[in-house]
Each structure stands twice: as C-alpha cells, then as structure tokens.
Amino acid sequence: MSTKAEFFARIRDQMRKTRGLFAASVATRPEHPALQADTIRRELAERWPETLEKFRREFERVGGVFYRVASVDDVPSVVGGIAREREARELVSWHSGVLGADLSHALEAAGLDVHEMPAAEAEDAASRERLRAIAARADLGLTxxxxxxxxxxxxxxxxxxxxxxxxxxxPPYHVAVFDRTALVESLHQVGVFLEAWHGDGAPPGTGAVINFITGPSRTADIELTLTRGVHGPREVHAIFVEGGIRG
Structure with a gap:
C-alpha cells in the first residue's frame, strides 16, 4: 500500500507526461512558505482595494452576494436584513473568539435566535451530534x-x-464576514499560505478540513437541470469590513 507522498508523486508524474490536458502546471513546494506569506501580506497591503474589487466581480459572477460595510458593528444590520428578506429566524455562528467579534447580542436584537458554537471541543459523540443538529435546523450560518x-x-x-x-x-444561507487580512490574489498564493500553516502559523484551533467555497451549492442531473442548495447553501453572502474585524 502506497503512502500519501507516493500517491501524490505519481499524480505529479502523470501530469508532467500529459501536458496540454491540464489547465495548470505542477506547482513546486515553496522552500520558505512563512517568509513568502509575509511578503505577500506586505505587498497586498499596498494594493488591497484592487484585489477586493476583483474578488467582488468574481464572487458575484459565481452567484455570491457581496456587501461592504465600514465597521464590524454594521454587520448585524446586514445579516438582519438578509434574514428578514428570507423570513429566516434561526442562526448558527462560529464562536465569537474565532469570528473575531461578539455579534450575538446585536443579532438577537435584530430578531434572530442565535446559537454560537462552543469554544471547547465536544466531549463525546452525543455532544457532536447535538451541535450538528443545531446547524442542520438553522436558517443562516455565520462564519x-x-x-x-x-x-x-x-x-x-x-x-x-x-x-x-x-x-x-x-444552513440554506451562508453569510461570511471578512476584512483585508483575508484577501489573496491567486490560488498560487493560497498554496503558500496553506504550506505556511502546516507549521506554527495556522489560525488557532484549526483542524484538518479545508473548505473551498465558490458560490452557492449547485447540482445538475443527467438532463443538465441545475438546482441550487441540494448539497449545501443555496445562497452565499460575503460581508467585507473596511475597518477590520478585530479592530
């Protein structure tokens, strides 16, 4: 039985042998990913407005809904508006320490029933199932x-x-909140950050699963009938906070 490294090595070897069938070449692993990530951050600090505008165009092109607010204090108002338009009442949220801001009270004041994920890991299978059930019945997911x-x-x-x-x-409606510190220009830069996060630079408490979300969930049957929301949210909303989430 081959190791994971051997498995990926075989894939890279086959991609090199069949040039023209793949849209991208095989990327080389960065030698100093943490240093490269720092360089990317410094460079993007100078041109983040252009990067954000490109993100907005591409995000809307794949079916996302984009918002821009001045302060993190404006986020509950936007989320409340999304909820009212869809008659949504129940919201599940990342823990405030991970999200970067405590929005629960303001979201409740906006008429939402808020369930914040706990800061500690679930102790047993029953606790994990209870948390999944909360997310499954929620109308909105805030991350x-x-x-x-x-x-x-x-x-x-x-x-x-x-x-x-x-x-x-x-949840059928996903609302994601971010600021300029999350912006990158390309998938190549994503690879640099993921390599850097294999060391000590990963966001606190992160696990092994990484989700790449490009627009709402789309599913097509054999007759090419496209349906949204079968295997994930039918709508994805992104709120950009100009002033930063953590202040």
Whole structure:
C-alpha cells in the first residue's frame, strides 16, 4: 500500500507526461512558505482595494452576494436584513473568539435566535451530534473567512474548534464576514499560505478540513437541470469590513 507522498508523486508524474490536458502546471513546494506569506501580506497591503474589487466581480459572477460595510458593528444590520428578506429566524455562528467579534447580542436584537458554537471541543459523540443538529435546523450560518481569493471569488474556511464546517454547509444561507487580512490574489498564493500553516502559523484551533467555497451549492442531473442548495447553501453572502474585524 502506497503512502500519501507516493500517491501524490505519481499524480505529479502523470501530469508532467500529459501536458496540454491540464489547465495548470505542477506547482513546486515553496522552500520558505512563512517568509513568502509575509511578503505577500506586505505587498497586498499596498494594493488591497484592487484585489477586493476583483474578488467582488468574481464572487458575484459565481452567484455570491457581496456587501461592504465600514465597521464590524454594521454587520448585524446586514445579516438582519438578509434574514428578514428570507423570513429566516434561526442562526448558527462560529464562536465569537474565532469570528473575531461578539455579534450575538446585536443579532438577537435584530430578531434572530442565535446559537454560537462552543469554544471547547465536544466531549463525546452525543455532544457532536447535538451541535450538528443545531446547524442542520438553522436558517443562516455565520462564519469568518481565512482566505478570500480574488482570482476565483472563492472563500476558504478551515474547520476546527469553535468553527465547525457544519456552520457553512448545513444552513440554506451562508453569510461570511471578512476584512483585508483575508484577501489573496491567486490560488498560487493560497498554496503558500496553506504550506505556511502546516507549521506554527495556522489560525488557532484549526483542524484538518479545508473548505473551498465558490458560490452557492449547485447540482445538475443527467438532463443538465441545475438546482441550487441540494448539497449545501443555496445562497452565499460575503460581508467585507473596511475597518477590520478585530479592530
């Protein structure tokens, strides 16, 4: 039985032998990903407005709904508006420490029944099932964003304690909140950050699952009839906070 490294090595070898069949070449692993990630951050600090505009265009092109607010204090008002338009009442959220802001009270004041994921890991299978059931019955899922990819309009979310993947996958409406620190230009840059996060630079409490979310869930049958929301949210909303989430 082959190891994971051997398995990926065979895939890379076959891709090199069949040039022209794949849209991209095989990327080389960065030698110093943490240093490269820092360089990317510094460069994007100078051109984040252009990167954000490209993200907005691509995100809307794949069916996402984009919002821009001045402060994190404006987020509950936007979420409340989304909920009212869809007659949604129940919301499940990442833990406030992971999200970067405590929005629960303001969201409740906006008329929502808020369930915040716990900061500690579930102790047993029954506790994990209870949390999944909360996410499954919720109308909206509120999350942060680890990376927002301008090239494809993709939101990248890492699962973990206080940030289960069920929050973005099970409710029919997903609302993601992010600021300029999440912006990257390309999937190549995503690879650099993921390599850097294999070391000590990963967001706190993150696990092994990484979700790449490019627009709402879409499913087509054999007759090419396209349906939204069968295997995930039927709508994805992204709220960009100009002033930063953590202040």
């Amino acid at each position: 942060g964003v680890d990376l927002a990819v301008a090239e494809t309009g993709t939101l990248i979310l890492m699962s973990g304690v206080g940030r289960p993947r069920s929050t973005s996958l099970l």
